[in-house]
Amino acid sequence: MIRLKLPDYKYQTEKVKERFSRLKRRSITMEVRNLTKKFQGIDGPVTALKNINLKVHKREFVCVIGPSGCGKSTLIRTLAGLEEATSGEILLDDKVVTKPGPERGMVYQEYTLFPWLTVKKNIMFGLLESGATRSNAESEARQWTSLVGLEKFENHYPSQLSGGMKQRVAIARALANQPKILLMDEPFGALDAQTRAKMQVYLMEIWKNIDITILFITHDLNEAVYLADRVVVLKANPGEIQEIIEVPVPQPRNPSQFITPEFLATKHHIETLIHPKGELKEVDNLNLVRMVNVKSDIGDVF
């Protein structure tokens, strides 16, 4: 990859440039202002997030990526209201939010479907909480199950579904509440590569056809570049925004773009941000003495 001559990731074609300028004129769905989050660690307070500032525009798809321990999950949990911010503000359509609520849908890596409810009833949960009548909730839940292609499974329990299907239900359940933003915490992390690719295409389809803004956490570079309008790169200790990248890959996306120069250039740039050169320290090297028996039939694997 490095040996290829790649364009500058900042280079955008006219069409892409024009799209970003339109995107930036859209209203702001979620704004994060000076968000700082400190935990009480074993040896004193630990700053998990420091001065996070971020604006997510309406119907934008933003991915957050960073090395492990950079506070990605803390960030999204704080945005969802599941963790309290130490300082700073989170605004949703210009209103400060502090507690979890149905206007911020959440999808986790672990499926978190209610195992005692069928697919349909899982989707109905939020609708009933928001005061819908049973019959309305039921007909709406039906529409959502068919939207994610699970009509045949509406009376199945989560334990009877595959991982990909469970995640489709989780997405439908979150979307049924018509949230302003969908917060996704490594939603496809537990899926196998094939299902994962399918789910990415799925999510793009949903995003195109439904009025929804998405903030998506991932540790997978391909996934981030493939899905996002903009990628927020975090760094660890403390978790700070390192760079916000406008992905130069034209929309609508399709899997053949994985090997286009602009895709590779963006990916390469993020890679160097997350794993700077020379990061591999001595501690990371294996320290193996020769363990293969000298008389072994196969003395050398090469």
Added chain:
Amino acid sequence: MPFLAVRKPLSKEKRSLVAILSFAIPLMIWSAVSYLPFVWHPLIKVTDAGSVDYFKANMLVPRETFEFEAEKSVSAGLDPPSGLPANPLYLPAPHEVGKALYTAFATEPRRQSEKWLHESLWSSIQVIFWGFILSSMLGIPIGILAGTFDFFSKLFEPFIEFFRYLPAPAFGALAVAILGIYQAPKIAIIFIGTFFQQVLVVANTTRKLDPALLEAGQTLGANNRSLLLKVVIPGILPDLYRDTRILLGWAWTYLIVAELIGTSSGITWFITQQARYKNFDNVYAAIIIIGVLGLFIDFLLAYFGRRFFPWKTT
């Protein structure tokens, strides 16, 4: 598949075989002790007193005494006594207890005021039932609240932790003073024996619910009330059911102590009365009936459990 494989389930046939063995082995040991004259049998049952003046037919005498008297009569040139090895009265043979399982029910009480076995059993079941229901009606809600809200946990649990170390029978005299001598104090002892454990067990089960489910509920707009009623309670229900089954077993173990309080009654009265008459076969029969009843109720609950929670097994 061998019989001993680490954490691998046995095949269906092997499982049944081993389950049968689990009852057959104790029964075989009991039979061996009862029917093989050379195993234990510390007494001699006199069949013919011979010349020993204080021996009578069917009398049980220690082996040494018998041998001493036999030698004495032989050396005196008199008729020696004869007898067969026997076990003490308190160890009846399996077939005697087996017969007693039926005759205990069919034997008329010696006095008019006394109860038939089935009446005694029914009285015991009522004590267990009310004690356990009252305990559950209070203990389960308090346990769920304590497991859900730290406030209730800190409010109830320190006191309950203290109280559960107090042995329930210690409250016997108090219970009689307050509640009289009939069923009420017995129910109270079952309650005291069950309730405090129940709160702690239920609270723990509630705390084990995956917190991610509660968070999912919150992000779907559930308030505290909904979280409790629509997430916590349905989420813990199968485990709660299992806890209840285990706790019901504990309640049974308090039965005998409870029934000794005030006027002795129920199966305990039957057992003590039969022991007084030296009908040990009936005593064993009654003990076995308690075991069988407990096992039967547990089987029944397990069966319904599988029906109630279809999402758990599939």
